[in-house]
Amino acid sequence: MSYVIGIDLGTSAVKALLLDKNGAIVAEASKSYPLFHEHSGWSEQRPDDWVDGTIAALRELTSQPNVNADAIEGISFSGQMHGLVLLDEAGNPVRNAILWNDTRTTAQCREIEFTLGEQLLSITRNPALEGFTLPKILWVKQHEPENFEKSKLFLLPKDYVRYRLTGELHMDYSDAAGTLLLDVAGKSWSASVLEAFGLPASFCPPLVESHGLVGTLLPQSADDTGLPASTKVFAGGADNACGAIGAxxxxxxxxxxxxxxxxxxxxxxxxxxxxxxxxxxxxxxxxxxxxxxxxxxxxxxxxxxxxxxxxxxxxxxxxxxxxxxxxxxxxxxxxxxxxxxxxxxxxxxxxxxxxxxxxxxxxxxxxxxxxxxxxxxxxxxxxxxxxxxxxxxxxxxxxxxxxxxxxxxxxxxxxxxxxxxxxxxxxxGPGLGAAMLAAYGCGWFDSLDACASQFVKHAAVYEPxxxxxxxxxxxxxxxxxxxxxxxxxxxxxxxxx
Ligand SMILES: Nc1ncnc2c1ncn2[C@@H]1O[C@H](COP(=O)(O)OP(=O)(O)O)[C@@H](O)[C@H]1O
Ligand SMILES: O=C(CO)[C@@H](O)[C@H](O)COP(=O)(O)O
Structure with missing residues (x-):
């Protein structure tokens, strides 16, 4: 029997789920990490805590006596949305990640509304909200110019973890949509929005579909996690997109x-x-x-x-x-x-x-x-x-x-x-959706819908x-x-x- 893994990179913890081809859960593991609230309204995490937690959860999964790690074919991710991870030239985080529930960016939201006017809704399809990523980028630019100077590219939380496991830089459309930098209907980074805020195109990673194959594991990650180096790694999606797939x-x-x-x-x-x-x-x-x-x-x-x-x-x-x-x-x-x-x-x-x-x-x-x-x-x-x-x-x-x-x-x-x-x-929750993206990406099913009919099972119905x-x-x-x-x-x- 072959297996896939869904990683749910949440706000309080990372959860790893191992599923077989019938959608049955064979093993699970979870590791928590701290949140930092340095000032009222601030919410940050250390990107490397996510990586360490994910590796530890995967190691726990692959060490379970009922798990044959060599039979694990694919892995994919669900991630807490919007969190800003800034990388320097060498690919290391410049500062802690600023999370979706951080509300320090009200002034930057007003600036975005003022600068983009009607384009904000017509391109990004969303209002400027404190939780989204672009206001956080502008906050760092204004309040920490030395950190901004060092920043060459941005990622979202699960993209950073995937990058550290594979060495590949990507972002999927469902997560990119929560940045306010994506042309949502056109499925491309918006040149107009980037230009309006003086950001180069190279600041954004290449875009991929959530079920897209981005590579395999680095030898070191394979050693650390106990997974085969040939494990296929699929991009994954925003936690709410993955929650929806899993539901x-x-x-x-x-x-x-x-x-x-x-x-x-x-x-x-x-x-x-x-x-x-x-x-x-x-x-x-x-x-x-x-x-x-x-x-x-x-x-x-x-x-x-x-x-x-x-x-x-x-x-x-x-x-x-x-x-x-x-x-x-x-x-x-x-x-x-x-x-x-x-x-x-x-x-x-x-x-x-x-x-x-x-x-x-x-x-x-x-x-x-x-x-x-x-x-x-x-x-x-x-x-x-x-x-x-x-x-x-x-x-x-x-x-x-x-x-x-x-x-x-x-x-x-x-x-x-x-x-x-x-x-x-x-x-x-979203871990199931992430595992389904890996199952579909591995070719176990012709479509996500076919995967859902096998993996998603309704239980009790509560009537009003x-x-x-x-x-x-x-x-x-x-x-x-x-x-x-x-x-x-x-x-x-x-x-x-
Ligand atoms: N047994 C329970 N009964 C009611 N609510 C619960 C129970 N267990 C967890 N919760 C609620 O679910 C929340 C955690 O949900 P979870 O999906 O694990 O969150 P996240 O993925 O954001 O870390 C808790 O904050 C709590 O409000
Ligand atoms: O900000 C949003 C959606 O826009 C949140 O849904 C985050 O994506 C994380 O939520 P939890 O899964 O931790 O509740």
Whole structure:
């Protein structure tokens, strides 16, 4: 039996999955790495921590007694999006990577809007948001000119790891789409955008398809990981594109809800001209010549992990969430907005912060925990609402990510989205999509769709409960008012952070 590996380079950890030709998971390994928040709103990681973590996870996989490493044919990647890795002439990182959830670049976003005007949306198909890559490049240019001077080329997180394993420099379209430097419909680096910001074409790596073969392993990487040097390495994709592939979102009709650190509502688009006026992100898919639109909640799973780490340290999610099923929709009048690190959709705002509204003496910790889950799901429902208003049907939602592990949360999603929510057997998030790109790249299947019919297996379906749908519709209308009511207060509080 042959195998492929999917690497999911996440924000908190890298996860490696080994799959056989039937799509069965044979082995998995995970390694975590630190995040650095030197100032409020900053978020950085050391690129070499990703490389060390990936090598250690691969070594653990190949050392497992049930794994025949010689039978591993291919490997591919899913990566946290947008993070800026700057390389010097010798191919070494110039500084720490600035991540997707770093919000220091508001001034650079305004500069991009001013410089590009209407071209911003017509070429890049996206608004200028703090998380995207171009504002980070401009920030380094303005604030660290000595580092910028040394920078010869930029990569995104998974591209750096792949580069270190293969010696080859590439970026795939799905990840390049999140840089604001790509002509999304034309699938090429935008000469106009590069020129507008004085960046040479050589600053961008060659573009490839997500299932594209970029090479094999360097002898040293083969030694370090225990993989055969002949292992084929495929480009891989952005974590949300890979999440969509792993959830079988390969044609119009299905919607994905992903609750990881961030949260995403994603809809497949076959038409490059689909226009949401910049209200949601519009990116190239990991499937060739396809696209997707998505809304992003910056602190989705992070809101719950923050709550757990702060008020239930050392407890498991199951312990924290025990008893929440008995609480009625609305957590007895307690509302949470998940703006712990600012927000993206529908309020692109780096200053807004979270709030609990309606706290009273009867509320226990479990009411707060339920309110956090409801607030995250309301935030995602803003994206569902936006897609519906743009004329899309959202009636079947595939739910993935850590948030899909709790059945009460899956039912809550069905009730708040007013749609059938489908869980997956063996939910593995973007790592599965990465492994599918390797399986397709190795020629095991004629198409990604054929691979999905073998690898993606639906499990339980959660149907909306009519009474809860009605309750949540009323609560959602109240939730939607909290942003405007707290915006000015947060502007004033900014000086005290
Ligand atoms: N058992 C669980 N019940 C409910 N939520 C969970 C559970 N396990 C994880 N989560 C949520 O999922 C999040 C992690 O999801 P994951 O997909 O692993 O994130 P990432 O890939 O961004 O590191 C946590 O922050 C938490 O909110
Ligand atoms: O910024 C985005 C998408 O635009 C995030 O989705 C990141 O790509 C990483 O998210 P996690 O998988 O760590 O939640």
């Amino acid at each position: 079988g979102i390969l044609e119009e009709g299905l919607t994905m809800c992903s609750i990881g650190t961030s949260g995403v509502i994603l809809s497949y688009e076959k038409n490059s001209a689909s226009d949401f006026g910049g209200k949601v992100h519009f990116f190239n898919h990991g499937k060739e010549d396809a696209f997707y639109a998505m809304g992003v909640t910056l602190a989705a799973g992070y809101s719950l992990s923050w709550f757990k780490n702060t008020f239930a340290k050392g407890e498991s999610y199951d312990e924290l969430l025990s008893g929440i099923e008995a609480i009625k929709p609305g957590s007895n009048g307690l509302l949470f907005t998940p703006y712990l690190v600012g927000e993206r959709t529908p309020h692109a705002d780096s200053v807004i912060r979270a709030s609990f509204i309606g706290v009273d003496g009867s509320h226990e910790r479990k009411h707060f925990a339920r309110a956090v889950m409801e607030g995250i799901t309301f935030s995602l429902n803003e994206s569902v609402d936006m897609f519906r208003k743009a004329g899309k049907t959202v009636d079947r939602v595939i739910s993935i990510g850590g948030g899909a592990q709790n059945p009460v949360w899956l039912q809550m999603q069905a009730d708040i989205f007013n749609a059938n929510v489908i869980a997956l057997e063996n939910e593995q 409960n009519e009474a809860a749908v009605e309750q949540y519709a009323g609560l959602f209308a109240i939730y939607q008012q909290v942003y405007a009511q707290t915006q000015g207060l947060n502007e004033s509080l900014k000086a005290y952070r």
